Amino acid sequence: MVSTTRVVLAGTGSTASEHKEVAVVAALRDEGIEVVYAGVRQSPEAMVGAAIQEDADVLGVYLASPEHAALVEGVLALLSREGAGDIAVMVAGDLSAGLVERLQAAGAARVFAGEAGADKVLEYVKTVTHTREDT
Amino acid sequence: MHAIPLGEDECRKARDLAERARAGNQRAIARAISLVENGDPLGSVIVRTLFPFTGHAVRVGITGPPGVGKSSLISQLVKVVRDRGLSVGLISVDPSSPFTQGALLGDRIRLAEHFCDPEVFIRSMGTRGHLGGLAENTLQAALVLDAAGKDVIFFETVGVGQSEIAVSGIADTVVLALQPGSGDSIQALKAGIMEIPDIIVVNKADHPQAEAMLDEVTGALHYRKACEGWQPSVLGTNSRTGNGVPELWKTIEEHVAYLRDEGLLEERRAKQLQQEVLSLALQHVQRRLAREASGDPELASILARVTSREIDPLSAVDLILGSVFDMQLQQSCEDEPSRL
Numbered sequence: 001m002v003s004t005t006r007v008v009l010a011g012t013g014s015t016a017s018e019h020k021e022v023a024v025v026a027a028l029r030d031e032g033i034e035v036v037y038a039g040v041r042q043s044p045e046a047m048v049g050a051a052i053q054e055d056a057d058v059l060g061v062y063l064a065s066p067e068h069a070a071l072v073e074g075v076l077a078l079l080s081r082e083g084a085g086d087i088a089v090m091v092a093g094d095l096s097a098g099l100v101e102r103l104q105a106a107g108a109a110r111v112f113a114g115e116a117g118a119d120k121v122l123e124y125v126k127t128v129t130h131t132r133e134d135t
Numbered sequence: 136m137h138a139i140p141l142g143e144d145e146c147r148k149a150r151d152l153a154e155r156a157r158a159g160n161q162r163a164i165a166r167a168i169s170l171v172e173n174g175d176p177l178g179s180v181i182v183r184t185l186f187p188f189t190g191h192a193v194r195v196g197i198t199g200p201p202g203v204g205k206s207s208l209i210s211q212l213v214k215v216v217r218d219r220g221l222s223v224g225l226i227s228v229d230p231s232s233p234f235t236q237g238a239l240l241g242d243r244i245r246l247a248e249h250f251c252d253p254e255v256f257i258r259s260m261g262t263r264g265h266l267g268g269l270a271e272n273t274l275q276a277a278l279v280l281d282a283a284g285k286d287v288i289f290f291e292t293v294g295v296g297q298s299e300i301a302v303s304g305i306a307d308t309v310v311l312a313l314q315p316g317s318g319d320s321i322q323a324l325k326a327g328i329m330e331i332p333d334i335i336v337v338n339k340a341d342h343p344q345a346e347a348m349l350d351e352v353t354g355a356l357h358y359r360k361a362c363e364g365w366q367p368s369v370l371g372t373n374s375r376t377g378n379g380v381p382e383l384w385k386t387i388e389e390h391v392a393y394l395r396d397e398g399l400l401e402e403r404r405a406k407q408l409q410q411e412v413l414s415l416a417l418q419h420v421q422r423r424l425a426r427e428a429s430g431d432p433e434l435a436s437i438l439a440r441v442t443s444r445e446i447d448p449l450s451a452v453d454l455i456l457g458s459v460f461d462m463q464l465q466q467s468c469e470d471e472p473s474r475l
Binding site (some may be wrong): 003004006025026028029030031032033034035036037038039041042043045046049050052053054055082083084132 | 161162164165166168169173175231232235236237238239240241243244247250251256257258259261263
């Protein structure tokens with residue numbers, strides 16, 4: 001019986017920020033984690049759908065702009081509406097202290113302000129222990 | 136060999152999860168697939184509960200070398216299938232790292248336009264060391280989607296070479312996707328992978344060499360005997376524009392109808408299930424052996440006797456099989472003194 005941590009990564013911006021996401025994907029893969037890359041320009045519905053169908057332990061969202069913070073709130077609200085509030089949401093982006101606080105208050109499990117290095121993301125993902133209600 | 140019974144509470148939860156998956160609950164389907172994928176004992180309870188409700192879905196495998204556009208082609212196919220009002224399950228397999236077991240599962244990105252369609256369930260799987268182009272428990276994961284009422288299930292294999300033909304063990308119809316300008320590879324592909332497709336598509340059909348490639352593929356098929364009386368169809372598609380994709384779906388439907396009319400569909404599925412049963416049995420035997428072998432002093436001493444050339448490898452196998460499974464290879468000769 002092999003159980004592997006599964007992470008879904010998605011971004012809100014254009015392809016311009018994609019290289020940062022790819023660095024994180026590679027770092028996670030090299031630690032034995034299965035990373036589903038869902039791509040950029042994703043809506044909250046698409047990100048939540050991917051996290052649920054892929055049975056993710058962690059959903060990582062890259063915010064291309066602080067103006068996209070509301071999308072994360074949308075993701076968190078949708079997850080809990082779908083009974084999937086146990087999926088940890090991590091957020092990275094160039095965010096002010098106020099925005100970090102706002103997203104944490106909304107239920108984000110981890111918010112990386114400024115440049116989130118691949119090592120920091122990896123460190124966090126390794127600490128996630130996922131307990132589910134059903135099985 | 137006795138199985139340890141699972142707790143009543145755990146079993147009830149697993150059966151309940153199976154029922155919710157069957158009712159189409161996305162979370163439950165996803166969870167059920169993970170348990171099956173992980174080889175969790177609860178996964179067996181789930182498959183056992185769901186198996187009587189399977190057999191409805193049409194299963195289509197898409198295979199081909201890396202970079203030919205399999206994911207994009209599937210995305211276009213899904214569009215056609217959804218236009219016909221059919222629901223879709225997709226299992227997309229990517230290779231896991233043989234060193235870390237980690238994986239980048241990146242096929243989903245090509246299917247972005249279907250993310251918000253509740254009738255399209257997309258699941259990515261890593262091979263986790265399994266060979267053949269699919270993940271070990273792909274067929275069982277497909278049973279979950281089948282029981283959940285999906286009308287069509289697509290399998291996308293890893294980018295394959297000559298010998299990854301596992302998809303032929305789980306699909307009703309196998310589509311091999313190739314791309315123009317790779318004519319030389321056809322020569323190399325004659326054996327193995329070229330023997331399994333029911334349909335061959337030359338993708339990227341707007342490429343200047345597409346026509347030549349179609350000719351080469353058709354030519355290469357002369358070397359192949361018609362399988363089950365069906366001569367593989369050869370089509371051009373363009374997964375960027377969607378050109379040729381409705382024709383591809385029509386051909387898939389024709390192939391399935393042909394198998395059905397000739398009574399071959401049941402035959403093919405029966406063979407596949409038998410194969411699955413045997414490979415699952417093998418999987419369990421293998422695990423048992425690995426479990427018993429690790430740290431067992433008796434086995435360690437048998438292996439030491441091989442190293443010191445006191446006994447040969449096959450005699451050692453006989454000893455191990457005798458001790459773990461109570462069976463023998465029966466390979467000794469009457470006039471030979473037993474060296475065991």
